Amino acid sequence: MRIHLEEAIALLKKGEVVAIPTETVYGLAADASNPEALQKIYTVKERPATNPLIVHLANSQQVDDWATEFPPLAKKLAQAFWPGPLTLVLNAKSHVSSILTAGQSTVALRVPNHPIALQLLAQSGLALAAPSANKYTQLSPTTAAHVEAGLGKDIPVLEGGASKVGIESTIVHVFQDAQKNWQWQLLRQGMVSEATIKSVAGKSATTKETLQELPKVPGQHALHYSPRTPLHLCLTREALIESIELSALNKKSCAALMFEDDANVQPYSCVVKKLAKNPEEYAEHLYASLHALDALNVEQLFVELPPNENAWLPVLDRLKRAAHSD
Ligand code: TXA
Ligand code: MG
Numbered sequence: 001m002r003i004h005l006e007e008a009i010a011l012l013k014k015g016e017v018v019a020i021p022t023e024t025v026y027g028l029a030a031d032a033s034n035p036e037a038l039q040k041i042y043t044v045k046e047r048p049a050t051n052p053l054i055v056h057l058a059n060s061q062q063v064d065d066w067a068t069e070f071p072p073l074a075k076k077l078a079q080a081f082w083p084g085p086l087t088l089v090l091n092a093k094s095h096v097s098s099i100l101t102a103g104q105s106t107v108a109l110r111v112p113n114h115p116i117a118l119q120l121l122a123q124s125g126l127a128l129a130a131p132s133a134n135k136y137t138q139l140s141p142t143t144a145a146h147v148e149a150g151l152g153k154d155i156p157v158l159e160g161g162a163s164k165v166g167i168e169s170t171i172v173h174v175f176q177d178a179q180k181n182w183q184w185q186l187l188r189q190g191m192v193s194e195a196t197i198k199s200v201a202g203k204s205a206t207t208k209e210t211l212q213e214l215p216k217v218p219g220q221h222a223l224h225y226s227p228r229t230p231l232h233l234c235l236t237r238e239a240l241i242e243s244i245e246l247s248a249l250n251k252k253s254c255a256a257l258m259f260e261d262d263a264n265v266q267p268y269s270c271v272v273k274k275l276a277k278n279p280e281e282y283a284e285h286l287y288a289s290l291h292a293l294d295a296l297n298v299e300q301l302f303v304e305l306p307p308n309e310n311a312w313l314p315v316l317d318r319l320k321r322a323a324h325s326d
Contacts, residue, residue: 001156002144005116008158009124017041019133019147020120021160022112024085024169024190025140025287026147027056027130028155032066038099038129044151047136052102053129054087054169057111058121065127066107068093073182073201074174080200083113085165086192089173100129110169116160132168133157139227139294139322142166142287149291165191166284167318172197177206189314191283227294229255231301231323243302244270253298257289259306271296279311286315290322 003011008018012029015037020029028044030037032055042049055066060078063070067090070078074088092107101107112118121128132140134150141147142163147155170190177183183206186194198204234240240258247254247270255271273289275282293301303319306312 001154002159003156005120005123005158008120008156011156012037012120012124012126012128015040016156017044019141019144019151019155019157020117020128020130021114021144021158021163022056022117022130023114023163024112024165024167025142025163026133026144026157026160027054027112027117027128028133028151029056029128029130032056032100032127032129033097035097035099038097041129041131042099044155045131045134045136047131049099050102051131051136052104052108053100053131054108054110055100056117056121056128056130057109058118059111062127063088063090063109066093066096066109067091071174071176071182073184076200076202077172077174077184077197078111081192082111083118084111084192085113085169085190086110086197087169087171087188089171089187091175106173108171114160114163116158120158137226139290140168140287141291142284146287146291149295162284162288164284166286166288167191167314170197170314189317191280191314193310193313195310226322226324227290227301229294229296229298229301231290231303231319233303233305233319233323235305237304240302240304243300247300247302252300254300254302255293255296255298256302256304257293258304271298277306279306279315282306282312283315286318 011018015034017030017040020027030041087108087110089106089108096107133147144157144159147157170192171188173185173187185206257273259277260274
């Protein structure tokens with residue numbers, strides 16, 4: 001059910017959930033200060049309560065409402081990347097609902113870079129908790145239509161076009177070590193790369209060995225971001241073609257996702273989608289491509305693996321999780 005901004009604000013203030021656009025993926029939003037509303041997110045998503053939620057803010061001034069401290073290192077990152085696809089995990093204030101943090105002492109915060117999301121946050125005056133607007137472990141949505149396909153037509157959706165970044169935000173944990181120095185650690189890969197964060201932070205991520213205690217990263221279990229159709233990763237173009245040929249021999253229907261560089265590949269009756277061999281463009285269209293291939297109801301999906309290079313790490317992470325059911 002598509003709704004207008006005013007209806008979205010009214011519903012959210014009443015403690016209802018609303019799917020909202022962001023630049024990364026669509027989120028399933030609720031008033032972050034209302035425990036009953038937060039509970040509804042878990043119910044709709046069928047998500048375990050051990051998996052904490054990201055709080056979306058209108059601007060970085062609101063960080064102080066949620067975090068005990070906004071350390072200089074985190075401020076630098078916020079200044080460089082907000083609004084944008086970076087989530088900061090900081091120490092939570094005591095009033096922050098344990099439904100939001102899943103009982104942890106930290107809270108995840110982000111200012112999204114989407115005009116409608118920012119308008120919603122500013123006009124409502126609310127901070128909005130929002131995980132991706134899909135059922136637990138399923139593919140994240142990058143359009144309003146994906147949300148409705150995954151959660152049903154009754155879910156209220158604020159339309160905002162296709163998400164431009166296309167995969168979930170980078171998550172960075174900022175914390176104090178035993179010597180009281182501020183350190184950072186990457187909890188989830190995203191389109192803000194580790195190298196870019198390092199250059200802004202002025203120091204490398206902390207290695208696991210030097211950490212006092214490993215931060216918990218719930219919701220990062222291997223089976224995530226998965227289409228319903230079994231997905232197989234193929235290391236090379238040749239391996240991909242072989243897999244398709246084998247499927248044809250075995251009379252198994254299949255579809256494939258490959259790079260655009262080789263224009264004339266159209267093997268057998270396999271439906272082929274092609275994406276640019278460029279990490280930003282690939283990320284933008286990845287989930288939409290997987291949603292489309294999944295909707296074909298074929299027996300197998302084959303994906304040509306991107307190069308094992310730093311710029312491809314966030315995409316490789318999502319593809320490996322999507323393929324885990326192998
Ligand atoms: O791009 C995004 O981040 C999207 C859009 C909607 O903003 N949201 C998103 O939310 O991907 P979700 O729930 O699918 O993923 C949130 C991740 C989870 O893996 C969770 O473990 C982690 O954030 N997280 C949330 N709070 C945390 C905390 N206090 N400490 C560590 N990890 C946390
Ligand atoms: Mg998710």
